[in-house]
Amino acid sequence: MASGIEPLLRELAPRVLGVVMRRFGDFSAAEDAVQEALLAAALQWPREGIPENPRAWLIHVARRRMTDELRSDLARRQREALVFLQGVAIEDYAPGPDSDHAGDEDDTLVLLFMCCHPALTTSSAIALTLRAVGGLSTAEIGNAFLVPEATMAQRISRAKQTIKTSGIPFALPDEAERTQRLAAVLHVLYLVFNEGYTSSTGPALHRTELSNEAIRLTRAVQTLLPHDGEVAGLLALMLLTDARRPARTGARGELIPLEEQDRSLWDRDAITEGIALVTATLSRGSIGSYQLQAAIAAVHDEAARAEDTDWPQILALYSLLLRMSDNPMVALNHAIATAMVDGPHVGLELLDALDADGRLAGHHRLDAVRAHFLELAGEPEAAIAHYLAAAGRTASVPERNYLATKAARLAERLSRS
Numbered sequence: 001m002a003s004g005i006e007p008l009l010r011e012l013a014p015r016v017l018g019v020v021m022r023r024f025g026d027f028s029a030a031e032d033a034v035q036e037a038l039l040a041a042a043l044q045w046p047r048e049g050i051p052e053n054p055r056a057w058l059i060h061v062a063r064r065r066m067t068d069e070l071r072s073d074l075a076r077r078q079r080e081a082l083v084f085l086q087g088v089a090i091e092d093y094a095p096g097p098d099s100d101h102a103g104d105e106d107d108t109l110v111l112l113f114m115c116c117h118p119a120l121t122t123s124s125a126i127a128l129t130l131r132a133v134g135g136l137s138t139a140e141i142g143n144a145f146l147v148p149e150a151t152m153a154q155r156i157s158r159a160k161q162t163i164k165t166s167g168i169p170f171a172l173p174d175e176a177e178r179t180q181r182l183a184a185v186l187h188v189l190y191l192v193f194n195e196g197y198t199s200s201t202g203p204a205l206h207r208t209e210l211s212n213e214a215i216r217l218t219r220a221v222q223t224l225l226p227h228d229g230e231v232a233g234l235l236a237l238m239l240l241t242d243a244r245r246p247a248r249t250g251a252r253g254e255l256i257p258l259e260e261q262d263r264s265l266w267d268r269d270a271i272t273e274g275i276a277l278v279t280a281t282l283s284r285g286s287i288g289s290y291q292l293q294a295a296i297a298a299v300h301d302e303a304a305r306a307e308d309t310d311w312p313q314i315l316a317l318y319s320l321l322l323r324m325s326d327n328p329m330v331a332l333n334h335a336i337a338t339a340m341v342d343g344p345h346v347g348l349e350l351l352d353a354l355d356a357d358g359r360l361a362g363h364h365r366l367d368a369v370r371a372h373f374l375e376l377a378g379e380p381e382a383a384i385a386h387y388l389a390a391a392g393r394t395a396s397v398p399e400r401n402y403l404a405t406k407a408a409r410l411a412e413r414l415s416r417s
Contacts, residue, residue, distance in 0.1 A: 007209040018107025037061035116184040128159040134192035201395040232281040233291030239274035240297035243267040255402040259306035311340040344376035364393035
């Protein structure tokens with residue numbers, strides 16, 4: 001696929017799916033139709049050029065596919081003159097490829113809230129939304145949930161069937177329903193952003209189309225719910241984190257860790273906006289996990305140099321977050337902050353507790369953090385082993401290269417001593 005086309009298709013996919021869902025109401029069939037339209041675009045646009053209105057082109061192709069399926073079904077059932085949805089003829093669902101069907105309405109936001117319907121379990125709602133709105137593959141979603149791809153495929157399939165049989169309308173929910181679905185919506189946006197900021201698979205560290213879409217949708221949710229502290233906290237967290245992206249990779253796409261980044265490359269406008277958001281939301285009283293994570297990100301971003309980082313403050317914030325969240329990744333980050341304040345041996349003791357927890361068993365980040373602590377503790381042989389173990393467990397090429405390079409440099413240093 002041409003390099004300029006893939007990000008565009010990823011950006012347009014959920015918006016096209018929202019339009020087709022609005023018209024036809026069948027989640028699985030609409031998703032299949034949109035996938036066929038995306039495939040057609042991937043094949044045709046490199047040869048023929050990107051259409052003037054690529055979104056309308058995709059909607060046209062997807063709707064044609066849907067109407068063809070309907071006509072085929074009607075022929076099999078020998079029905080005539082069937083009117084589909086609110087008395088509109090089938091032909092009305094396949095307008096020309098250059099028309100703009102939905103105007104300025106953002107069906108992606110509607111799709112986001114629909115996927116997070118309370119008829120679904122929280123995990124199924126998040127998985128379905130990551131697939132439909134975030135454009136993540138089943139394997140990537142499984143990785144985010146730490147479950148096998150086959151398990152995740154079954155979960156997504158069941159979620160689609162639940163949506164289909166529930167008969168829920170394709171529309172923004174009312175205020176009470178929004179409140180009920182908000183936690184799942186925010187978690188989905190958080191996971192989509194994380195996958196964009198640090199891709200779990202492939203040759204690139206970033207997938208900016210995902211992180212940018214997560215920020216765009218979070219802004220839309222904040223417009224809908226301007227006084228919600230956790231929505232503002234999540235947006236602040238994304239902005240403060242994404243601000244570092246220009247400095248996270250080198251000229252060849254290699255990963256540059258936080259402590260080695262050129263901070264003059266950080267996006268100061270995003271940092272200013274993020275700090276203003278988190279400052280305002282923390283003053284409102286009730287504090288949630290996204291607000292705390294944003295506050296942690298702000299401490300990092302306010303440090304002019306890595307050595308100026310206020311690690312005791314970060315540790316205090318992670319201690320609060322740990323009390324409110326039973327999340328092994330939070331516990332891992334708490335261990336990192338503890339090691340920076342109290343030394344690597346204390347950090348290693350906390351990692352032993354995570355080993356016993358089991359939820360991070362086999363995850364590359366646990367090995368990578370242990371390797372770093374062992375290096376700081378003056379145990380290079382053990383550090384090399386864990387760097388290599390971490391490199392073997394990640395599917396991200398930049399992370400794998402970074403971890404393998406760390407092991408090689410330690411080995412070289414050890415051979416000279």
